[in-house]
Amino acid sequence: MKRHLGKHEFADKVMENRKRFYCIAYSYVKNEQDALDIISEATCKGLLHLKELDKAEHLVTWMTRIIVNTSIDFIRKNSRTAALPEDSKGYPDDADLRNSQAEEPEREALMDLYNAMDILDPEERTCIVLRYFEAYNFREIAEMLKMPESTVKSRTYRALEKMKQHMTGG
Amino acid sequence: MDAEKFAYEMIEVPDDRLVQAIYKGMGKARQLRRRQYVTRSLTAAAAAFALLVCSANVPSLYAYAKEIPVLGEFVRALHVGGGGESTRHEDIEIEISDSELVLHFIDKGRTTDTVAPYEVQYYSAPSRIALTLQSLTEEEYGKLESGIRSMNGVEDVYRTQAEGKDEISFAIVLDRLYDYEVIEQIFPGMLSIRLFQDAYYTAEERAPEQKVYYLRTKGMEQDEEFRSLLVKYRAESPAQVKTQEGSFILTIGEFASEEEAENRLAELQKNYGGAAEFRVSSGMAKEVPEK
Numbered sequence: 001m002k003r004h005l006g007k008h009e010f011a012d013k014v015m016e017n018r019k020r021f022y023c024i025a026y027s028y029v030k031n032e033q034d035a036l037d038i039i040s041e042a043t044c045k046g047l048l049h050l051k052e053l054d055k056a057e058h059l060v061t062w063m064t065r066i067i068v069n070t071s072i073d074f075i076r077k078n079s080r081t082a083a084l085p086e087d088s089k090g091y092p093d094d095a096d097l098r099n100s101q102a103e104e105p106e107r108e109a110l111m112d113l114y115n116a117m118d119i120l121d122p123e124e125r126t127c128i129v130l131r132y133f134e135a136y137n138f139r140e141i142a143e144m145l146k147m148p149e150s151t152v153k154s155r156t157y158r159a160l161e162k163m164k165q166h167m168t169g170g
Numbered sequence: 171m172d173a174e175k176f177a178y179e180m181i182e183v184p185d186d187r188l189v190q191a192i193y194k195g196m197g198k199a200r201q202l203r204r205r206q207y208v209t210r211s212l213t214a215a216a217a218a219f220a221l222l223v224c225s226a227n228v229p230s231l232y233a234y235a236k237e238i239p240v241l242g243e244f245v246r247a248l249h250v251g252g253g254g255e256s257t258r259h260e261d262i263e264i265e266i267s268d269s270e271l272v273l274h275f276i277d278k279g280r281t282t283d284t285v286a287p288y289e290v291q292y293y294s295a296p297s298r299i300a301l302t303l304q305s306l307t308e309e310e311y312g313k314l315e316s317g318i319r320s321m322n323g324v325e326d327v328y329r330t331q332a333e334g335k336d337e338i339s340f341a342i343v344l345d346r347l348y349d350y351e352v353i354e355q356i357f358p359g360m361l362s363i364r365l366f367q368d369a370y371y372t373a374e375e376r377a378p379e380q381k382v383y384y385l386r387t388k389g390m391e392q393d394e395e396f397r398s399l400l401v402k403y404r405a406e407s408p409a410q411v412k413t414q415e416g417s418f419i420l421t422i423g424e425f426a427s428e429e430e431a432e433n434r435l436a437e438l439q440k441n442y443g444g445a446a447e448f449r450v451s452s453g454m455a456k457e458v459p460e461k
Contacts (some may be wrong), residue, residue: 004223011192011196011357015189015192015194018185018188018189018192019183019185019188022181022183022188023181023183024178024269027181032184032187036184036187036188036191037191039191039192039195040191040192040195040198041195042195043192043194043195043196043199044195044196044198044199044202045199046195047195047196047199047200048199076380096431114180125362164345
């Protein structure tokens with residue numbers, strides 16, 4: 001049954017998950033003030049559109065999507081993202097994926113991975129943040145971002161490959 | 171792999187500032203909603219205003235809904251009255267957007283849950299809001315006054331004599347075309363003063379000039395004589411008005427006719443052994459007494 005969330009419940013949930021939300025925003029901008037501005041803006045958007053949230057239980061993923069989108073908007077407006085390489089041919093298809101040599105990183109590799117995220121475009125960064133820092137699975141990310149699971153996978157592996165090349169100087 | 175834990179270890183979270191940022195976002199949403207609400211209400215209220223003002227024959231400006239959707243717990247919206255509660259704080263924070271001022275009290279870097287005690291009174295000649303706030307330091311008041319001065323619709327701000335030791339009183343002189351409302355909310359604590367163009371202005375009509383009668387004293391410094399008169403006539407709730415030449419007068423009442431004012435003066439003379447300090451005078455919304 002559809003249950004709308006009240007503004008007090010919203011406030012409680014946002015407060016409860018604030019550090020997690022901040023980490024997501026920070027992963028995009030790597031700057032304290034910018035991350036705080038994103039959280040502020042995302043909170044405002046969340047409240048204004050609270051009635052659009054289909055289920056109260058989905059608040060955290062719904063707010064995560066708002067934070068991701070607000071972060072991407074922020075980066076675009078402030079031109080702080082690294083552009084895609086000039087030889088980019090777009091995202092790989094399933095065949096590319098099957099042949100991908102990219103592997104999921106272990107915990108000890110995460111530090112380098114985190115720093116290497118700066119070379120990614122915002123959409124790729126979203127997949128890395130949600131998959132490896134927020135520990136969502138591909139299906140959940142696909143639902144959150146409202147895109148096919150295959151696209152999420154392709155972006156993720158492509159991002160990992162780019163970071164791997166960057167980290168090995170390739 | 172505890173990815174979430176990893177992220178938290180990597181990123182230093184400025185928690186106090188983060189909480190402030192969330193409150194700020196909530197406040198912004200509240201302002202945006204409020205703006206939409208007022209815009210919708212203004213045109214519809216114009217006709218009701220005209221009727222109200224003409225029939226009452228005094229500038230009666232307040233007619234908007236008192237309860238509106240806001241974030242945090244809504245406590246009250248008022249034109250005249252008071253609220254708040256003892257609120258420990260070490261600073262204040264002010265947000266100004268055009269004609270709205272939002273006041274937060276800050277303690278240990280965070281917005282407090284409540285707002286400090288306050289009282290609001292409105293006078294129509296000249297049009298002004300008289301505000302008293304408890305437990306405000308001089309420095310905090312300076313910040314507040316400077317914020318209020320930058321609001322659209324504010325003509326002047328000046329200090330008046332406060333009754334309590336822990337209180338700061340001041341008057342905000344409004345442009346004639348502005349009405350106002352004060353909203354208090356808690357969790358987070360927030361006191362907002364919103365000025366908005368009155369219904370006549372919105373309906374592009376000329377508001378009638380209302381002559382208001384009141385009892386007044388001569389112009390004085392805010393000295394011992396002035397303070398003793400404030401004490402003597404405390405039961406009559408005297409208002410303090412700064413004149414054009416910079417002196418202060420005490421006024422009692424606002425009346426629609428000279429006759430009503432004369433009757434009130436007679437009553438005052440009877441109760442206060444002559445009340446020789448007061449006489450009948452008159453003014454309008456945008457008319458500050460000369461001296």
